Amino acid sequence: MKITDLKCAVIGGFPVVRITTDAGIDGIGQAENWKPNLKPHILYYRDMILGLDPTNVEAVMQRIRRMGSFKPWGAAVSAIEIALWDIAGKAANLPIYKLLGGKVRDKVRVYNGAIRFPLRDQSPEAYAEDVRKMAASPEGFSLIKQGIAFHSRMPNDIPGYYTGDPRAWGRHPHRGMLSAAGFRHTVACVEAMRNALPAHIELALDCGPGFLPPDAVRLAQAVEGMGIAWLEDMLTGDYVPYVSAAQYRDVKAKTSTPIHTGEQIYLRQNFMELIETHAVDVIGPDPLDVGGIAELKWITEYADIHGIAMAPHGTGDGIFGLAALVQVCATLPDNYIAFEYPLARPEWWYDIVDGLPDVIVKDSYIDVWDRPGLGVTFNKNAQKYLLDEDKGFFDL
Numbered sequence: 072m073k074i075t076d077l078k079c080a081v082i083g084g085f086p087v088v089r090i091t092t093d094a095g096i097d098g099i100g101q102a103e104n105w106k107p108n109l110k111p112h113i114l115y116y117r118d119m120i121l122g123l124d125p126t127n128v129e130a131v132m133q134r135i136r137r138m139g140s141f142k143p144w145g146a147a148v149s150a151i152e153i154a155l156w157d158i159a160g161k162a163a164n165l166p167i168y169k170l171l172g173g174k175v176r177d178k179v180r181v182y183n184g185a186i187r188f189p190l191r192d193q194s195p196e197a198y199a200e201d202v203r204k205m206a207a208s209p210e211g212f213s214l215i216k217q218g219i220a221f222h223s224r225m226p227n228d229i230p231g232y233y234t235g236d237p238r239a240w241g242r243h244p245h246r247g248m249l250s251a252a253g254f255r256h257t258v259a260c261v262e263a264m265r266n267a268l269p270a271h272i273e274l275a276l277d278c279g280p281g282f283l284p285p286d287a288v289r290l291a292q293a294v295e296g297m298g299i300a301w302l303e304d305m306l307t308g309d310y311v312p313y314v315s316a317a318q319y320r321d322v323k324a325k326t327s328t329p330i331h332t333g334e335q336i337y338l339r340q341n342f343m344e345l346i347e348t349h350a351v352d353v354i355g356p357d358p359l360d361v362g363g364i365a366e367l368k369w370i371t372e373y374a375d376i377h378g379i380a381m382a383p384h385g386t387g388d389g390i391f392g393l394a395a396l397v398q399v400c401a402t403l404p405d406n407y408i409a410f411e412y413p414l415a416r417p418e419w420w421y422d423i424v425d426g427l428p429d430v431i432v433k434d435s436y437i438d439v440w441d442r443p444g445l446g447v448t449f450n451k452n453a454q455k456y457l458l459d460e461d462k463g464f465f466d467l
């Protein structure tokens with residue numbers, strides 16, 4: 072089998088990859104919906120993979136893997152990797168999890184980081200009200216993640232929250248020392264959220280990036296005893312093109328609260344220091360940024376033998392990203408906690424794909440499906456949502 076084309080269309084804001092073959096089998100991959108700029112980046116790889124056998128996934132990846140980088144520049148390579156696995160699964164008439172070594176669980180746990188509501192203000196009461204709403208979702212989530220501190224509006228809306236001037240640009244742009252008042256406010260919000268949730272629902276907190284190590288230690292110690300699932304990306308994280316493993320290790324050594332990072336990191340090599348020096352307790356790469364699902368599988372196995380847990384990121388990954396997460400997470404070892412459940416928006420996304428269960432999430436779990444490849448495919452409704460420039464995407 073040979074690759075005959077690599078295409079990209081932006082559908083409802085999501086860059087979607089389609090790889091076609093001379094056997095009439097195609098494969099789909101997707102990138103996060105806030106990366107519509109990726110289209111030329113995805114097409115950049117086209118000439119490097121034409122004519123190769125897509126079922127030799129690793130051989131194809133060797134051609135393009137070095138031409139990627141940390142988030143957002145690993146997304147194009149990652150989406151192509153997933154489309155290759157989709158083809159390999161369809162060609163073998165097997166779900167992808169079989170090609171990754173087989174499933175070790177029949178259902179995969181998910182957590183809620185995407186079904187959020189506008190906060191009325193930055194008060195502890197508003198945060199408590201918000202997590203109550205997140206917990207009331209019909210998916211029955213048993214783990215909820217809320218943004219606080221530098222991963223929230225606190226630096227902008229709480230006067231004197233930290234030493235720097237609040238920044239209005241970019242993604243999570245703040246960095247500096249928390250003021251005493253800012254620190255107290257943050258802890259009060261965490262307490263209010265924890266008290267608002269029933270005991271069986273866990274609470275994780277996305278915190279940064281932007282903390283300096285002493286504040287990270289103080290916050291982690293202050294919430295000890297509250298049973299927080301993890302504190303995410305305090306020092307470095309989302310859209311930071313480096314890892315800061317040594318600083319994370321300093322923080323982790325001083326607290327019993329689990330410390331988490333990794334959603335922006337590209338490739339296994341960039342997890343080495345975090346894992347080998349036991350710098351964090353939980354890592355959370357996104358299969359759509361880290362280099363794909365085989366990459367995520369390898370990193371999880373390596374983390375497991377070092378006593379580090381895995382909770383993959385996925386909030387913007389859409390339906391094909393969801394399918395990729397279901398397939399790979401079915402194969403992960405016992406250090407797997409849950410993946411971040413992606414919602415597809417606009418709602419019509421659910422009308423243009425076949426293969427999803429009628430109720431996707433039940434009691435915080437998704438039953439692993441057994442159809443070939445990713446197990447979800449576009450149907451004929453998808454054509455009408457293509458932009459004019461992408462009308463030939465499905466070869467219809």
Ligand SMILES: [Mg+2]
Nearest residue numbers: 277303304334
């Ligand atoms: Mg995060």
